[in-house]
Amino acid sequence: EKEHTGDFHIEEAVEWPGLDLKLGQVSGLALDAENNLVIFHRGDHVWDENSFDSRFVYQQRGLGPIEQNTILVLNPSNAKLLHALGKSLFYLPHGLSIDKNGNYWVTDVALHQVFKLGADDKEPLLILGVALQPGSDRNHFCQPTDVAVDPTTGSIYVSDGYCNSRIIQFSPNGLYVMQWGEETSSGTARPGQFHIPHSLALIPDFSQLCVADRENGRIQCFRLETGEFVREIKHKSFGRELFAVSYVSGGLLFAVNGKPYPEQAEPVQGFVMNFSTGEIIDTFIPLRKSFEMPHDVVASEDKTVFVGDVHARAVWKFASTEKMEHRSV
Numbered sequence: 001e002k003e004h005t006g007d008f009h010i011e012e013a014v015e016w017p018g019l020d021l022k023l024g025q026v027s028g029l030a031l032d033a034e035n036n037l038v039i040f041h042r043g044d045h046v047w048d049e050n051s052f053d054s055r056f057v058y059q060q061r062g063l064g065p066i067e068q069n070t071i072l073v074l075n076p077s078n079a080k081l082l083h084a085l086g087k088s089l090f091y092l093p094h095g096l097s098i099d100k101n102g103n104y105w106v107t108d109v110a111l112h113q114v115f116k117l118g119a120d121d122k123e124p125l126l127i128l129g130v131a132l133q134p135g136s137d138r139n140h141f142c143q144p145t146d147v148a149v150d151p152t153t154g155s156i157y158v159s160d161g162y163c164n165s166r167i168i169q170f171s172p173n174g175l176y177v178m179q180w181g182e183e184t185s186s187g188t189a190r191p192g193q194f195h196i197p198h199s200l201a202l203i204p205d206f207s208q209l210c211v212a213d214r215e216n217g218r219i220q221c222f223r224l225e226t227g228e229f230v231r232e233i234k235h236k237s238f239g240r241e242l243f244a245v246s247y248v249s250g251g252l253l254f255a256v257n258g259k260p261y262p263e264q265a266e267p268v269q270g271f272v273m274n275f276s277t278g279e280i281i282d283t284f285i286p287l288r289k290s291f292e293m294p295h296d297v298v299a300s301e302d303k304t305v306f307v308g309d310v311h312a313r314a315v316w317k318f319a320s321t322e323k324m325e326h327r328s329v
């Protein structure tokens, strides 16, 4: 009788054929209501040092929008393409989330906008921000990174962004409600200060919004209703940068960090944490190929995890070995 000590390990599902998909830079991942994997990628566009001027204005408008479908819906077991949408709309895709009604919510850092798309690939249902115009008032974003919708209230939360340091809440129909956050002052980063709020995880069970505070290498969590700081989750093993955070109901928090400077010790890896205690219960890296710039992570209730990498242009699948062990009786 093999004892199951209940220790939790995830490892790459090496039978997942999604590692050789011809993708552009993979910026966002989400799971839809059927647990299909949804990928937001940049097709033939890339974000590099020539993409923006010093005032964060996108420089490659002449390229036109990405002609490929930027939103791909895949079977989570065999990576077969089920649907594709989002062509001729975006310039530099970034964040992706799916609301409880199956709408896709995305951000575009070149357009400085947030889009709500119905699953039918018709006209966008809602657009926030002013195309190609960076800014920091109620109607402008600056390279917005992610969006999350509260399944209970329909409130919309936007992490804004590379060139702002705030979280903005909008009403379900897109009216500005409130914002919180400020730039990290020199020296130690205080609660509520950000240096690239890069990814959002909405935690309905605890009525909290957690933010990957990328360049501060930490996760900060806030009250959904008030934006009040609740706590920080930070570990030495995160290293310098924490890129993405994702929550799966049942209490597990997933994250991916950034590549360290050569001389630094902390490797680029995925983390599984107990949301309540903040403690790390497992870490993971691929068996095939290696993480280069893991940019988003998403997990389903059966502890299947997907990681998308914006430089490797790859999506890995991980599964909990608990499930993979064969029970001997």
Ligand SMILES: O=C(N[C@@H](O)C(=O)O)c1ccccc1
Pocket (backbone or CB within 6 Å): 025, 027, 047, 048, 049, 094, 295, 310
């Ligand atoms: O962080 C960067 N990019 C990634 O996050 C991404 O979303 O591609 C970046 C920074 C400087 C220049 C060019 C790209």
